[in-house]
Amino acid sequence: MITRNSASKEWLDTVMKSYKKNDPGIVEKTIMALTLLEQLSVEGLDFIFKGGTSLMLLLDSYNRFSLDIDILLPDKPKNLEYIFNRICNNGVFKSWFEDKRKTPSDVPKTHYGFVRESVLDGRERAVFLDILYQEVGTRSLLRVPVRHRVIETAPPDVLVTIQTLDALLGDKLTAFAPNTTGIPYGTGKEAEIIKQLFDLGVLFDNLADLDVVRKSFVQNCMFELGYRKLDLSEVDVLNDCIDTAITLAYRGAYKREQFSYLMTGIKAFKAFSFNSSFSLEDAIKSSAKVAYLVQLMKAGKGRHEKFRETIDLRDVNITNPSWNKLKKLKKTDPEAFFYLFNALKLIEQ
Template sequence: MIKAESSSKKKIEAIAKSKKTDKILIEKVVRALMLLEGLVKSDLDFVFKGGTALMLLFSSTKRLSIDIDIVVPDKEVKFNNILNKICKEYGFTRFEKQKRKARNQIDKVHYKLFFKSVIEEKESYVLLDILKEDIHYQNIVEVPINSLFVELDGTAIQVKVPDFNNILGDKLTAFAPNTTGIPYKKGDKEMGMEIIKQMYDIGCLCDHADNPEMVSSVFSSFANTEIQNRGNICTVSDVLDDIIDNSLEICLRGNHGKADFSILSKGIIQVKGFIYSEAFHLEKAIIYAARTAYMAAVIKYKQKEIKKYNAAKVQEMKDWLIKEPISNKLNKLKKSNPEAFFYLHQLSEIISYAAC
């Protein structure tokens, strides 16, 4: 179990100093993990997903995430008693159900769990997003609720999460702003940072995915559900094209002409504070975009293998060329960004072969 001292000011400030990380974010990560632990202890039947789940699945902190996203198959479950108990046990002051205007038929419930911030010295909160639907994941694993940001008293409690292939299939549907994904705007608010978070997660997952058939199957299941919830506005193929177009917009620095680069580029800047493991900028984003475009092509064109970049074999790429219909402007990445070039060349080869 997580020690109560994990949320103390002394502990949080010490970690922030040693890891050179925003202490407000660290406090929210700690509080989010406490909320998650409380949900598991309540015996609620759920699967944990989203960015915070990736923190546990990777057993490292690549990107800081402060929300708890869960899938609950029992649509009749009541949360008031569960959340009241968590508030008492983990030092949350109250919870509040959020009223959000539904844009589609998705059965979602949102809660804010409030706490007295020892860093900001005012009330703060973490978000709990609950999706009420059947579990579409094909392989679920258990991981410990543990992190370098918390101290444990005894053994870590286990939580159910999708494996790498399954969560990748799910995540891909979220990076499709014109179809099933997070839109460029919600009202007047630009959503670039949230969109880029999805792309970053996808890029990280591509390194671990090893079963293209399973990724494709899970993706299709989630995409079809999202399409149905949105009134059948598109096809699964349209979603994959949307993913590829937004990825190429980033790789071509706004010169693809099929996505909103202004919002995407601002998102790349805004997300920096949430990425813990590396300096993140446009050149890095191009690598993650290239991986994402390639993975969408693997699914669309039913590839049997997920190829991985190997820096030791970069000389093998010296005669490679990216061909139309993928812009040959991307060939200059061969020298400046060889990993991105590798994945974009794979994309080019897949599409060219399919056109024959």
């Protein structure tokens, strides 16, 4: 379990020694988000923990902060308010409230804030819980303990149910599609688009089973298109993903307005990456992985090629003049070039 010490100024100061370039307010909110997650489980709520924050529990190498908790429930429990009150009676959070923000289309979501006094300045701040009411379906799931280096824990562990890495990869693809099922351009949420891209790059590096990715994507895509009442197919969403990836790879030479939104997102996202390290080059590398993944899925492939430093790219060339601007990546970023080359090869088959 997370210790009470994790909520103290002394613990935050200790954690900040490892994240000197980050805003302590963001780190504090991450600690509180994980605390809220654990409390939901302790109080008996049966949920699936989803979203980027769940990657903090799955991967030691995951390098971004997350400020809220996303969970999935099949329907609203009758005792939900009772559970929230119990959490606030435990002493870390003072109170809770429903955040009646607008939800796009008919997405069945509710939002709640849990309030506590910040150890930084004594002001009241909220950590948010987003609940999506949706069938569990055929999601690939596992149970993991609530543990991370930003929190201090002691036995016994508290377990939560989360999607596997491959299931999350398929799930998150639908969020990196700004013109269809994802976070739209021009809404002031450009950093959220880049968060999805960052997560997709991390998840791709851990890709094990394309079939699980595909099933998760198809299921989530069906829900998201339905909520938005869009008469589109899964292929339309995949095409949106790859178009967004190529927009980044072309550095403004293709779809300049969309690229400017994405650059705004990259700059804003730096505050959430560990020690504020995320650049356009990092985004292009992740985009190359997304482009390759999308083409693998469109082609119905069951396996993928993985970049290795020892791969000889001297005779690997992009010959189609339509993609000439991507050639320079061979020298500047061999990994991004490798994945884009393989994506283009599948496009042209």
